[in-house]
Amino acid sequence: MSEKKFNTQSAEETEKLGEMLASYLKEGMTLAFYGNLGAGKTTLIRGICKGMGIAHGVKSPSFVIVIPYKGGRLPVYHIDAYRLDSHEDLVALGPEDFFTADGVALVEWAERVEPVLPPDSVVIKMRAIADEPDSRAIIIDPLPEEW
Ligand SMILES: Nc1ncnc2c1ncn2[C@@H]1O[C@H](COP(=O)(O)OP(=O)(O)OP(=O)(O)O)[C@@H](O)[C@H]1O
Ligand SMILES: [Mg+2]
Numbered sequence: 251m252s253e254k255k256f257n258t259q260s261a262e263e264t265e266k267l268g269e270m271l272a273s274y275l276k277e278g279m280t281l282a283f284y285g286n287l288g289a290g291k292t293t294l295i296r297g298i299c300k301g302m303g304i305a306h307g308v309k310s311p312s313f314v315i316v317i318p319y320k321g322g323r324l325p326v327y328h329i330d331a332y333r334l335d336s337h338e339d340l341v342a343l344g345p346e347d348f349f350t351a352d353g354v355a356l357v358e359w360a361e362r363v364e365p366v367l368p369p370d371s372v373v374i375k376m377r378a379i380a381d382e383p384d385s386r387a388i389i390i391d392p393l394p395e396e397w
Contacts (some may be wrong), residue, residue, distance in 0.1 A: 253392060258321075259384055264293045264297065268297020271301070272323075273301060275324065275354050280353050280355040280357065282371040283359075283367045299328075308328065315343060327354070349366075374388065375391065381395075
């Protein structure tokens with residue numbers, strides 16, 4: 251299976267990429283985001299939500315782990331696992347409510363909850379580039395066949 255690499259030069263460009271990726275999202279999909287603090291996970295998710303037609307302002311969920319966004323093409327569940335000590339904490343929240351057949355789950359800090367992620371999650375890795383403060387490398391690996 252192939253992978254796909256993107257390079258963005260600004261937060262706006264990352265958002266635009268997210269808008270484009272939104273068109274590939276289907277019911278039941280989970281996107282697992284990896285990348286350090288400030289890598290741009292929330293920025294990319296903001297673009298995806300915009301592309302899904304969600305009007306809600308998308309921020310890193312600070313005090314809750316999961317935010318549902320309704321009113322778009324599909325229900326979206328924005329999960330930020332940063333503050334979880336283990337995947338067990340996510341299990342306690344009832345992940346069947348957001349890894350649903352009819353919605354899309356977008357998971358920041360996916361490494362913290364790997365045991366609960368659906369095995370067919372689309373992995374998106376993001377990282378900053380040394381000496382280029384506004385550049386980000388974004389890798390989708392493996393790239394789903396229909397993307
Ligand atoms: N090319 C770029 N793509 C995305 N963000 C960028 C880019 N260049 C600069 N930035 C800046 O980097 C920051 C990314 O923050 P963002 O909240 O999206 O990261 P995050 O990966 O969600 O971090 P956290 O782990 O804290 O949730 C923003 O301040 C954004 O403006
Ligand atoms: Mg974030």
